Amino acid sequence: MRDGTATKNKINRVAMELFAEQGVTETTTKDIASGAGIAEGTIYRHYKSKDELVKKLFLSLYEEQGNYLRDIAASEKDPKQKIADMIARFCQLFAEDKALFTFLLLTQHGQLKEVPDDMVTPVVVLRDMIAQGQGIGIIKQGDPDLMAAMVLGVVVQPAVFHVYGRLTQDYKSFTQDLTEAAWGVLGLT
Amino acid sequence: MRDGTATKNKINRVAMELFAEQGVTETTTKDIASGAGIAEGTIYRHYKSKDELVKKLFLSLYEEQGNYLRDIAASEKDPKQKIADMIARFCQLFAEDKALFTFLLLTQHGQLKEVPDDMVTPVVVLRDMIAQGQGIGIIKQGDPDLMAAMVLGVVVQPAVFHVYGRLTQDYKSFTQDLTEAAWGVLGLT
Amino acid sequence: MRDGTATKNKINRVAMELFAEQGVTETTTKDIASGAGIAEGTIYRHYKSKDELVKKLFLSLYEEQGNYLRDIAASEKDPKQKIADMIARFCQLFAEDKALFTFLLLTQHGQLKEVPDDMVTPVVVLRDMIAQGQGIGIIKQGDPDLMAAMVLGVVVQPAVFHVYGRLTQDYKSFTQDLTEAAWGVLGLT
Amino acid sequence: MRDGTATKNKINRVAMELFAEQGVTETTTKDIASGAGIAEGTIYRHYKSKDELVKKLFLSLYEEQGNYLRDIAASEKDPKQKIADMIARFCQLFAEDKALFTFLLLTQHGQLKEVPDDMVTPVVVLRDMIAQGQGIGIIKQGDPDLMAAMVLGVVVQPAVFHVYGRLTQDYKSFTQDLTEAAWGVLGLT
DNA sequence: AATGAATGAGACTTCATTCAT
DNA sequence: CATGAATGAAGTCTCATTCAT
Numbered sequence: 001m002r003d004g005t006a007t008k009n010k011i012n013r014v015a016m017e018l019f020a021e022q023g024v025t026e027t028t029t030k031d032i033a034s035g036a037g038i039a040e041g042t043i044y045r046h047y048k049s050k051d052e053l054v055k056k057l058f059l060s061l062y063e064e065q066g067n068y069l070r071d072i073a074a075s076e077k078d079p080k081q082k083i084a085d086m087i088a089r090f091c092q093l094f095a096e097d098k099a100l101f102t103f104l105l106l107t108q109h110g111q112l113k114e115v116p117d118d119m120v121t122p123v124v125v126l127r128d129m130i131a132q133g134q135g136i137g138i139i140k141q142g143d144p145d146l147m148a149a150m151v152l153g154v155v156v157q158p159a160v161f162h163v164y165g166r167l168t169q170d171y172k173s174f175t176q177d178l179t180e181a182a183w184g185v186l187g188l189t
Numbered sequence: 190m191r192d193g194t195a196t197k198n199k200i201n202r203v204a205m206e207l208f209a210e211q212g213v214t215e216t217t218t219k220d221i222a223s224g225a226g227i228a229e230g231t232i233y234r235h236y237k238s239k240d241e242l243v244k245k246l247f248l249s250l251y252e253e254q255g256n257y258l259r260d261i262a263a264s265e266k267d268p269k270q271k272i273a274d275m276i277a278r279f280c281q282l283f284a285e286d287k288a289l290f291t292f293l294l295l296t297q298h299g300q301l302k303e304v305p306d307d308m309v310t311p312v313v314v315l316r317d318m319i320a321q322g323q324g325i326g327i328i329k330q331g332d333p334d335l336m337a338a339m340v341l342g343v344v345v346q347p348a349v350f351h352v353y354g355r356l357t358q359d360y361k362s363f364t365q366d367l368t369e370a371a372w373g374v375l376g377l378t
Numbered sequence: 379m380r381d382g383t384a385t386k387n388k389i390n391r392v393a394m395e396l397f398a399e400q401g402v403t404e405t406t407t408k409d410i411a412s413g414a415g416i417a418e419g420t421i422y423r424h425y426k427s428k429d430e431l432v433k434k435l436f437l438s439l440y441e442e443q444g445n446y447l448r449d450i451a452a453s454e455k456d457p458k459q460k461i462a463d464m465i466a467r468f469c470q471l472f473a474e475d476k477a478l479f480t481f482l483l484l485t486q487h488g489q490l491k492e493v494p495d496d497m498v499t500p501v502v503v504l505r506d507m508i509a510q511g512q513g514i515g516i517i518k519q520g521d522p523d524l525m526a527a528m529v530l531g532v533v534v535q536p537a538v539f540h541v542y543g544r545l546t547q548d549y550k551s552f553t554q555d556l557t558e559a560a561w562g563v564l565g566l567t
Numbered sequence: 568m569r570d571g572t573a574t575k576n577k578i579n580r581v582a583m584e585l586f587a588e589q590g591v592t593e594t595t596t597k598d599i600a601s602g603a604g605i606a607e608g609t610i611y612r613h614y615k616s617k618d619e620l621v622k623k624l625f626l627s628l629y630e631e632q633g634n635y636l637r638d639i640a641a642s643e644k645d646p647k648q649k650i651a652d653m654i655a656r657f658c659q660l661f662a663e664d665k666a667l668f669t670f671l672l673l674t675q676h677g678q679l680k681e682v683p684d685d686m687v688t689p690v691v692v693l694r695d696m697i698a699q700g701q702g703i704g705i706i707k708q709g710d711p712d713l714m715a716a717m718v719l720g721v722v723v724q725p726a727v728f729h730v731y732g733r734l735t736q737d738y739k740s741f742t743q744d745l746t747e748a749a750w751g752v753l754g755l756t
Numbered sequence: 757a758a759t760g761a762a763t764g765a766g767a768c769t770t771c772a773t774t775c776a777t
Numbered sequence: 778c779a780t781g782a783a784t785g786a787a788g789t790c791t792c793a794t795t796c797a798t
Binding site: 023108 | 212214215295301302334335339343344345346350353354355356363366370373374376
Binding site for chain 5: 028030043
């Protein structure tokens with residue numbers, strides 16, 4: 001372990017999971033350290049503070065999701081299919097890594113104001129895609145920011161219910177229903 | 190005043206606003222006391238603990254919203270119009286008391302598990318209404334819990350964006366768009 | 379103990395003594411608390427931080443000494459006698475409260491830059507007195523700041539040696555010698 | 568370089584400067600290492616601990632000053648001139664290496680008790696010289712330890728003021744005034 | 757019912773020191 | 778001789794809660 005990369009990755013993963021489970025403030029540096037099998041002080045060789053850990057973790061993961069969606073949007077022409085692909089991707093991600101989604105969900109309240117203006121975020125990608133679809137006349141008119149919010153709500157809120165135990169089926173089984181609902185919101189027949 | 194009701198109401202209101210602004214853990218009992226113009230110890234004449242304050246506050250406000258929606262659902266026959274009324278009501282509430290919405294949004298993560306099974310919550314009212322509409326054949330088929338989640342997402346996510354500053358228009362101006370989107374999700378033509 | 383004045387005074391006294399004995403950084407808040415017979419957290423009801431405690435303690439004690447000297451200077455006409463009175467006062471103070479002197483000595487390095495420009499300090503009083511004596515032609519010419527430093531050195535350095543154990547006699551027995559030396563420095567025959 | 572002498576010298580110099588600037592406790596081993604351009608662990612190839620570094624640094628520099636003064640005292644017969652030479656030497660040293668003086672000043676509190684009884688220190692040299700002058704009847708009678716303290720005070724206190732910014736002129740310009748004041752204290756006409 | 761000084765458990769963070777490379 | 782990741786003891790500070798008034 002000549003360089004600390006492995007340690008840092010361990011910290012990141014454990015921190016994300018604990019933050020998702022218990023919330024950021026409720027998770028102590030001690031929790032993280034013992035979860036990662038390291039000393040508490042070691043965290044501070046990799047991050048200046050707990051706050052910095054939360055912030056960097058959020059921003060890197062949030063941007064990563066944005067980049068994913070952007071790539072999906074780029075590899076497909078048909079707006080209708082783009083939406084379908086994005087939702088499929090989201091369902092898959094959520095099924096595979098619920099902690100990641102929960103972490104992003106829980107921390108956004110404190111962290112969204114830290115997002116740099118030029119960052120590629122999931123919301124921006126979605127909004128741009130909608131605006132583009134409106135340009136071609138395929139998606140119905142309306143404030144693209146509002147429409148992006150509504151589509152996001154259709155997909156995210158069921159995930160929230162899943163996290164809180166109100167929905168229990170395998171999330172991927174919702175893919176088709178979510179996609180149709182999103183199309184419905186956007187007026188994609 | 191003789192019985193301290195006014196003090197308790199002050200505590201409740203101030204606590205809700207501070208919780209909405211800064212989060213529960215980030216709000217100290219000292220913050221609440223000084224915001225309410227009372228001594229720290231006084232909070233403990235009205236609540237056994239901060240946890241209890243949060244819990245009772247959440248449950249009573251959450252149930253209140255459920256009752257409101259139930260009354261709306263009861264006073265209208267047409268499912269389509271019921272949805273419209275509920276969304277109008279939500280938009281009005283949000284416009285009038287953003288703190289209340291934000292508080293409910295932020296605390297649900299920790300508090301939803303405290304909700305008694307028999308409580309009338311907004312989600313339950315919505316779900317039952319959808320199930321009923323499906324029974325009459327007006328609303329399209331599908332898991333009513335999932336459909337309730339999607340409709341809720343359509344309405345709530347734009348509100349979240351409003352809280353985070355991504356949407357800035359007066360929320361009531363969204364009423365029509367939100368209603369149509371919700372209809373779209375439910376297959377209400 | 380309806381108000382915390384007694385507690386604060388206890389903190390102040392204990393802190394000063396421990397700072398004098400072991401140095402500021404070497405004295406922990408735990409040391410102070412247990413020395414004062416209180417809980418560690420109680421310190422923070424009276425001071426925002428350890429730093430603030432050190433700073434306020436230093437400034438108030440330093441100013442107090444300045445005021446003392448100023449009063450002495452005011453109550454006596456003859457410059458030569460003024461010097462004698464000041465030195466007598468210093469010797470008495472040092473004999474009575476070595477901790478106070480040591481605290482002031484040790485903390486000056488970090489705190490002198492915090493002294494407001496308009497504060498009446500021992501150094502200022504001494505310098506003004508010298509300048510005034512030069513005006514009357516009784517004290518010999520020269521930079522009054524330099525002369526104040528030299529006179530101060532004559533009086534303070536033996537006290538430092540006393541603190542470090544190099545001089546062990548009762549400090550008041552030095553009064554006459556110190557006074558004559560100070561006169562010598564100032565050219566007061 | 569093969570034997571690490573250069574590294575050790577770098578550590579010594581950087582440590583002294585940082586100690587003088589910020590105090591010993593406030594200077595971290597990391598500060599020293601990065602100032603010296605080495606890794607933290609490397610300090611421990613040359614010193615067993617930070618404490619040892621401080622102690623050895625202090626003792627060697629303190630003794631060095633003692634030896635200097637002793638040589639000056641030895642190369643001159645006339646006590647009056649000896650004093651003048653010593654003060655001239657001090658003024659020069661201070662002007663050339665304020666950090667050295669400040670380090671010695673700041674660390675004495677913790678380190679003076681570590682000085683072996685047989686070490687040739689500046690204070691001892693000065694005291695012996697005074698005692699000797701008294702023997703010849705040139706210096707006036709009185710406790711030589713006290714007189715040494717007073718003379719030291721005359722010279723050192725202005726330097727302290729210089730460090731704290733209360734005196735700003737080139738220190739060497741004070742040489743004559745300091746010398747005359749010292750003579751005054753010792754009764755050297 | 758109300759006060760507010762005091763508590764004490766525990767959080768975050770720092771830093772001298774070690775040790776495998 | 779040199780490195781730097783890791784340690785863990787210890788320090789400062791916060792805050793929900795208690796209790797005498």
